[in-house]
Amino acid sequence: MLVRSSSAQESSPAPAAECWSIAVDGIDETGVRDLSGLLDDAERSRAARFHRAEDRRRHVVARCAARVILAAALRRRPSEIRFVTGDAGKPALVDGALEFNLSHSGAFVVIAVSEFGPIGIDVEEIRPMPDRDAIAQRYFHPGEVADLRSLTEPEATLAFFRCWTRKEAVSKALGLGLGLALDDYCVSCLPWEGARLREMAGDAAPGRWSIRDLTLGMGYAAAVAAPVASLELIHRRLDHRALLGGMAAKDFPMHLEF
Numbered sequence: 686m687l688v689r690s691s692s693a694q695e696s697s698p699a700p701a702a703e704c705w706s707i708a709v710d711g712i713d714e715t716g717v718r719d720l721s722g723l724l725d726d727a728e729r730s731r732a733a734r735f736h737r738a739e740d741r742r743r744h745v746v747a748r749c750a751a752r753v754i755l756a757a758a759l760r761r762r763p764s765e766i767r768f769v770t771g772d773a774g775k776p777a778l779v780d781g782a783l784e785f786n787l788s789h790s791g792a793f794v795v796i797a798v799s800e801f802g803p804i805g806i807d808v809e810e811i812r813p814m815p816d817r818d819a820i821a822q823r824y825f826h827p828g829e830v831a832d833l834r835s836l837t838e839p840e841a842t843l844a845f846f847r848c849w850t851r852k853e854a855v856s857k858a859l860g861l862g863l864g865l866a867l868d869d870y871c872v873s874c875l876p877w878e879g880a881r882l883r884e885m886a887g888d889a890a891p892g893r894w895s896i897r898d899l900t901l902g903m904g905y906a907a908a909v910a911a912p913v914a915s916l917e918l919i920h921r922r923l924d925h926r927a928l929l930g931g932m933a934a935k936d937f938p939m940h941l942e943f
């Protein structure tokens with residue numbers, strides 16, 4: 686299970702979630718093949734359907750790391766982890782023992798694990814978006830569009846991706862996929878504002894949500910969201926070589942310290 690630091694246990698009653706980030710850019714095709722050994726048949730055949738090697742690599746690393754991390758938390762073997770997929774595509778554990786979510790973009794895979802209930806995570810590589818304003822206008826909440834319009838470069842681009850990842854993290858916590866209209870809820874995105882849900886249609890208390898930004902490195906925006914009033918988020922970086930080395934040792938999960 687997730688173990689808090691003793692100081693956090695003493696001072697904070699907030700629900701705790703673990704978030705893991707893995708840089709995938711050092712993993713070659715052999716590494717991807719080795720990692721695929723941890724996946725089940727359905728995951729392997731899905732991985733084989735990706736046309737682009739980098740998409741396959743992110744998918745394999747994400748599913749493999751999810752297995753390893755969840756197995757460590759539950760004191761199981763990665764092969765004992767069984768996933769189901771929700772109606773809108775959100776993966777979950779068959780027995781619901783823990784909730785988790787994952788995301789991948791560019792050189793990063795990120796995974797959030799929670800013991801208190803639904804959680805969503807999103808990472809996006811910050812990249813030029815020639816149609817950025819049109820996307821915001823078409824999909825975002827009017828409050829977000831107004832905030833983005835008030836900014837100039839480079840803040841506007843950063844704010845767009847901050848907005849995107851915070852929104853997507855909320856959407857992924859709910860697991861509704863495209864079933865949740867993006868203009869039905871509004872997140873903060875100005876550079877001087879903390880991450881928060883400002884409005885949610887039909888919800889009189891958006892303060893019941895917590896959103897936390899994750900710092901991954903230059904060129905990335907990432908956020909975690911959960912329907913809880915406060916959230917203690919622990920971010921750990923996992924070296925992909927630990928995944929591979931652990932597999933060779935056959936007892937990798939026992940070496941992961943939560």
Ligand SMILES: CC(C)(COP(=O)(O)OP(=O)(O)OC[C@H]1O[C@@H](n2cnc3c(N)ncnc32)[C@H](O)[C@@H]1OP(=O)(O)O)[C@@H](O)C(=O)NCCC(=O)NCCS
Nearest residue numbers: 744773774775787788789849852853856857860861862863
């Ligand atoms: C399905 C969706 C959640 C995937 O998001 P994405 O940014 O393309 O990809 P990410 O890497 O962040 O997430 C993909 C992972 O999310 C998980 N996922 C899939 N459907 C999900 C859902 N409905 N809810 C939560 N998680 C989901 C899966 O684990 C998937 O990875 P996998 O297929 O390798 O296992 C997204 O396309 C979606 O439906 N979003 C709705 C909101 C939206 O359109 N936002 C755009 C900008 S704000």
